[in-house]
Amino acid sequence: MSMTRAEVKITVAKLIEASYSKDKGLTTKIMAEKGSFKLTVDQSGTATLSGNAGVLTFSGTPTLEKIGIKVKRISISFENKGEMNIGYSATVNLAVISLTVNGDFDLEELITSCSGLLCSAARALKGRNRAYEAELESIMGR
Numbered sequence: 001m002s003m004t005r006a007e008v009k010i011t012v013a014k015l016i017e018a019s020y021s022k023d024k025g026l027t028t029k030i031m032a033e034k035g036s037f038k039l040t041v042d043q044s045g046t047a048t049l050s051g052n053a054g055v056l057t058f059s060g061t062p063t064l065e066k067i068g069i070k071v072k073r074i075s076i077s078f079e080n081k082g083e084m085n086i087g088y089s090a091t092v093n094l095a096v097i098s099l100t101v102n103g104d105f106d107l108e109e110l111i112t113s114c115s116g117l118l119c120s121a122a123r124a125l126k127g128r129n130r131a132y133e134a135e136l137e138s139i140m141g142r
Contacts, residue, residue, distance in 0.1 A: 003069060003092060008101040012076055012090050014063045015039060019049045022058035029053035031107060034080050041074040070095070084108045 003011075019027045019039070030037050030051040037051030045061030064071060072093040079087045087104040 003094065003099055005099070005101045007067065007069070008090050008092055008099060009103060011063070011067055011069070011074070011092070012039075012088060012101075013105075014067065015041065015047060015060055015074070015076070018047065018060060018063045019056060019058060023056050026054050026056045030056065031078070031080065031086065034082060036077060036079045038078065039074075039076040041071065043072050080107075 016027075016031075016039070027049060030049055030053045033051060033053050035052065037049065037053075039047065039049045041047045041060040041064070045059055045064060047058050047060035047063075049056045049058075060074075069092075072095065074090065074092050076088055076090040081087055081104070084107040085104055086107050087102075089100065089102045091098060091100045
């Protein structure tokens with residue numbers, strides 16, 4: 001089975017979502033820290049997110065099964081460039097081929113656009129903060 005570059009990008013996003021579902025606090029610390037961090041998934045589906053802030057191990061199998069890919073290994077190197085901008089280089093090793101995709105994403109946009117319960121809560125919180133700011137501005141007469 002082969003993968004497209006778009007499928008690799010979706011896989012990266014879904015694995016980050018799975019990491020947040022496992023331990024949002026540690027995931028946030030790892031991803032928000034300036035500098036680099038890494039996410040790997042081995043042949044058995046064990047995923048490891050690691051950086052200076054710590055190491056988080058979780059199952060990547062459900063994510064990969066939903067996407068429908070059988071991998072030998074996924075290795076994603078990230079760099080927090082600041083301002084919620086995360087650059088990445090993802091290499092997916094399948095049975096016969098290897099595909100590397102580079103890109104970047106806005107961390108806040110990724111968190112608030114995903115579909116899990118955590119993401120719904122983040123969207124609600126973001127909306128609530130905007131509502132508070134609007135109310136404060138109206139009170140202050142701006």
